[in-house]
Amino acid sequence: MQASTIDAAPWAFGLLMDNITLARLLDETAALLEIDAADPFRIRSYRRAAEAVEQQTTRLATLATPDADPKALLAIPGIGKGMAQNIRDLVATGSMPLREELLQKYRPTMLELLRLPGMGPKTVAMLHSALQIADIDALEAAAKRGDLLTLPRMGQKFTDKLIKGIEDHRRNASRFRIDVAREHAERISELIRQFPGIDTITPAGSLRRGRETCGDLDLLVTGPACEADVVAAAVEHVASLPLIDKLLAKGQNKVSFTLRNGLQVDVRLLPRASYGAALQYFTGSKHHNVALRQRAIKRGLTLSEYALLRLEDNKIIAAETEQDIYNALDLDYIAPELRENCGELEAAEKHTLPHLIVRSDLRGDLHMHTTESDGGNSIREMAEAAIGRGLEYIAITDHSKNLAMTNGMDDTRALAHAKRIREVSAELAEEFAARRGPQWARYERRLKDKEPNATEPTIPFRILTGVEVDILLDGTLDLEDATLAQLDIVIASVHSGFNQTQEEMTARVLRSTENPYVQILGHPTGRKVLQREPYKIDLAQVLPVAARLGVAVEHNAAPARSDLSDLHLRQAKELGCKLIVNTDAHSIGDLDQIDHGIVQLRRAWLTAQDLINTQPIDQFLSTLRPRP
């Protein structure tokens, strides 16, 4: 079935080896050590190192060369002398001695077995030593023959579950995109809420932290119906929801099931008094929680999913809200998006957590389509929808001619479209100036919410003209420079499929036109979030070029498209890129997708100051690349 990932491709050696690959090799070594029943703390170090490597914004391969500063790797928490040498070996040879040694003993396909439900390292090791089982096919055959029944602690029930598990694994081995998971969470929550006495349902886990993908769904439920003496009825209600495909487990206050698409859902019903502790616990991340519990212990406290307790007398210190728990540990409240044990605890202690960006910080959305190309609404409709959402300016950026399937515009149409955009913008401005029309009322209300102290809003709503151009194979754009010079915003997507090096191409594209517009990169087409494949386009190369040339970089908020990961966003900030978050809306409803993009920005610790479309329009326009 699925090919093993353990054989690193030869091209991945040397400086080309990226952090994701490096992290995977370390993580696989940890799994092999687990099967080998090695010291659990040693295993944990490998896991921790893998996490640390994956979190780095700089390419570690460049720090692992013989002439690099040997201290650079050691500066990363979780990387000590031994691990630094491992990384150097991996970069130089594609492997390392410990890994090779373990691979002499165990087959790489055994790692795949660990992904099956109910299979841990102990079981995998036993299957290997007792029955020489090393891959899924052999395991399935043995299970069907009944061979497993001869082994300790393995009965018919375990065997049946395993065979089912193998089937599921083959059908669906991947994770779910966050927007898909969120939709399911909302649907399930609606059904649970129909039970009387349930008033709060919060998705926890990676969904609440805003990860790009979710392995499963954690829903925490509370209300009078969840108190210990009556919870059984509510549990029954949840266990009998019509959308359940398979009921996996039903405990005192927990129900686990899968949906038909394979998504696993864990619902926990909790008394109000411990809801905060549970929310904190099940939101994670694991590493954040470990660090938090260590902190509790240092203070003579212990933290569990039920409460923060004082060790000496088991007195409850905090449990009802997350805020209480963090405060009791001398920390500021930490937003879920930051809970990855990447410095948030230290910052919370020193009161230096950033004021993370929120939706109402945004004033402009500079990438959207209309019926002129492949959008579903008119210029006016898009503008009114944007006004209704509190925006102060937008750009209409329909496709250019090379994207024929979208009814892309040639030069003539692009200019005519721009003329209409200006007309609509002027109409709106006129209505605003006269303080009349429903748009004005909505706008005024929004503005007052945002700036309660402003006596009178002075900024009229404005629509900027623009286009989303296509890049031809030679690196030029598919509309004339003279056309582009008359537009406010030009979006040029740098993507894969070109033979030149990406740095070369990026630089050429960005220089090829010299107009007073913003050029926005992004859209690494073909990116497969679910498979965790690396970007086809190497943003580590593109972002520095964009920063140097002073063009703006787009973070595309549409969940189905290719936004920048939180790591790339952090890198963009470090490089001083001008960042914009856009919806790429194709209809008015798409404007709400901005929330997807904001979550990633928050995970990257970004504030309103780190983006340029949080600025009033005049300031925004002045930060765009100046006319040469």
Add this chain to the structure above:
DNA sequence: GCCGTTTTCGGCCCGACTGTTTTCAGTCG
């Protein structure tokens, strides 16, 4: 394996569920 400094060794997070157990190991989150 890493970390810390009351360092150079000793510690490293916690509870529930499952299947198989007659008292618990292994897995999971």
